[in-house]
Amino acid sequence: MKETSLQRLLFLTSLLSCSSDQARLTISPSRSQFFEGEFLSLICEDVNSSAGWTVRRNTTKGLSESGAGWGKPSDSSGSSWKISDTRKSDTGVYWCESREGATSNSINLTVTGGSVILQSPVLPVMEGDDLTLSCQSKPPSNLPAAFYKDGSLIRTESTGHMTLHHVSRSDEGLYRCSISSHGESPPSWISVTGKPSTTAVPTSTSPPDSPSPLLSALLPVVCLLVLVLLVSLVLLLRRHVRKSKAFKQACEVLNAGFC
Numbered sequence: 001m002k003e004t005s006l007q008r009l010l011f012l013t014s015l016l017s018c019s020s021d022q023a024r025l026t027i028s029p030s031r032s033q034f035f036e037g038e039f040l041s042l043i044c045e046d047v048n049s050s051a052g053w054t055v056r057r058n059t060t061k062g063l064s065e066s067g068a069g070w071g072k073p074s075d076s077s078g079s080s081w082k083i084s085d086t087r088k089s090d091t092g093v094y095w096c097e098s099r100e101g102a103t104s105n106s107i108n109l110t111v112t113g114g115s116v117i118l119q120s121p122v123l124p125v126m127e128g129d130d131l132t133l134s135c136q137s138k139p140p141s142n143l144p145a146a147f148y149k150d151g152s153l154i155r156t157e158s159t160g161h162m163t164l165h166h167v168s169r170s171d172e173g174l175y176r177c178s179i180s181s182h183g184e185s186p187p188s189w190i191s192v193t194g195k196p197s198t199t200a201v202p203t204s205t206s207p208p209d210s211p212s213p214l215l216s217a218l219l220p221v222v223c224l225l226v227l228v229l230l231v232s233l234v235l236l237l238r239r240h241v242r243k244s245k246a247f248k249q250a251c252e253v254l255n256a257g258f259c
């Protein structure tokens, strides 16, 4: 009950602003593991910059905001920040947050002092899609890599890349890789999300402040309808005003007493 009224409120708010204010945090380069000393950008996408968005993080040193000792604006857009020399202490959870407290998805970022990283998708993988994992050493090599899920070996690949075809929920888990002469990567959690049309997605998997998928899909259509309605209303009003003006003019010409 409470949720539907909240969704309705969100729907109305989005309708008024004619935008689905669904912020999304992405990382460039698109991976969640980094070596120390690398460069990365954190980008808040689909945000209204006037809402004062910023990137927040929760690390072992606690909660902090971009600009407070880490992260510099990377352009004038006000929605992208860079870390130009990653440190182990940058490891943590990152998300975008507006001045009003609206939040985006969050991303787990790991910076390792070791010499192996696992390259995996930052955002959840859709059920049925392919998932490609790469094991990268520093300096880069073409050595075979072993891939592990939840502590057990899945495969050893001579190229250092592994692709899982048509992933399902059971592929969700904690992945890691190793290159024998270099060492092991840190673990990364990979989540798999269901397709909304085939399986019911539990509402708890989406953040509480983002509208449901159906809602966001319908939003542009409803927005357009409302716009068309508004424009016709304005046109109708204008015609009405013009009509009454013409009527008045006719009256004056005829010099009728009832004008």
Ligand SMILES: *[C@@H]1O[C@H](CO)[C@@H](O)[C@H](O)[C@H]1NC(C)=O
Residues within 6 Å of the ligand: 058, 059, 063
């Ligand atoms: C930050 O991380 C700590 C440790 O994992 C956790 O206990 C705490 O709830 C987190 N805070 C927020 C706001 O996410």
